[in-house]
Amino acid sequence: MIYYLCFVLFLIGLYGVTCKKNVVKIILGLWIMEYSVNLFLILLGYRKNGIAPILKKGDDIVEFAQKAVDPLPQAMVLTSIVIGLGVLALMVTVAIRLYQRYGTFDITEMKKLKG
Amino acid sequence: MIEIIIGILLTFMIIGSIICLETKDLLSAIIAIVPVGYFSGIIFLLLGAPDIAITQMVVEVLSLIILIRATIRRDLTTIEEERDFFGLITTFAFIFVFFIFAMEALRYLPPFGSPAFTLNQNAPSNRYLLNGLKETGAANIVNSVILDYRGYDTLGEATILFTSILGALAILRVYARKRKKNE
Structure with a gap:
């Protein structure tokens, strides 16, 4: 059930990317898609009544391994969030450059290919 | 709950x-x-x-x-959203087809609350949880995965960040363009 809600969030982002004319709205649609994908990966690694994969003093390791949630998707998503920030900065830079050249954010107005 | x-x-x-x-x-x-x-x-x-x-x-x-x-x-931060009707219909049809296929695919995933690494004893996550403290000395298993077991991924992440900032600077700079115009 939660997976479907997460996928609906992804589809809203897809709608923003394909149907919007404003460059900033397209960037926001990509950003929403990234949220949903990160959330989906973390949801896949959740164990029922799981605890965070951080050892406390005096914990039994075998018992801890029976209870902790999956640490591998968490590490990968941590990487993915930071990469998303870099990609966002690059996209915003391109949007600012397009605004300087054409004076608008509307993608249907950007017809001149000549630099 | x-x-x-x-x-x-x-x-x-x-x-x-x-x-x-x-x-x-x-x-x-x-x-x-x-x-x-x-x-x-x-x-x-x-x-x-x-x-x-x-x-x-x-x-x-x-x-x-x-x-x-x-x-x-x-100056112009609002745009009238008027797209042609045919394109909108095509997009919604595509999104609907995508949704149908994803519905079919999501049924094959393990249910929420029982992740895949619990089904297989040889999964890498089990090894990280059992041996992480002994092999790397980090109490936080996520940190031991990022910085030790999969350190190359973090190196690649730093490379991507550096490249994206470099790209942003290259797009935003104006000096080279101005010099060409003066000549």
């Missing part, structure tokens, strides 16, 4: 993203996307991932600053 709470939070995220995409004013749209990120941070906390929740909060603030830089002091 936790499924209901996460479902409610995800519904709020969906409402927030629809508001963000449908408002006319760009500044309101950007401010409307920030709660979506904070709700996802709360969900990360509920799912036992405090590291990601902290990172998500920090990245949210930074992305707000970057996105506001794109829209502040621009």
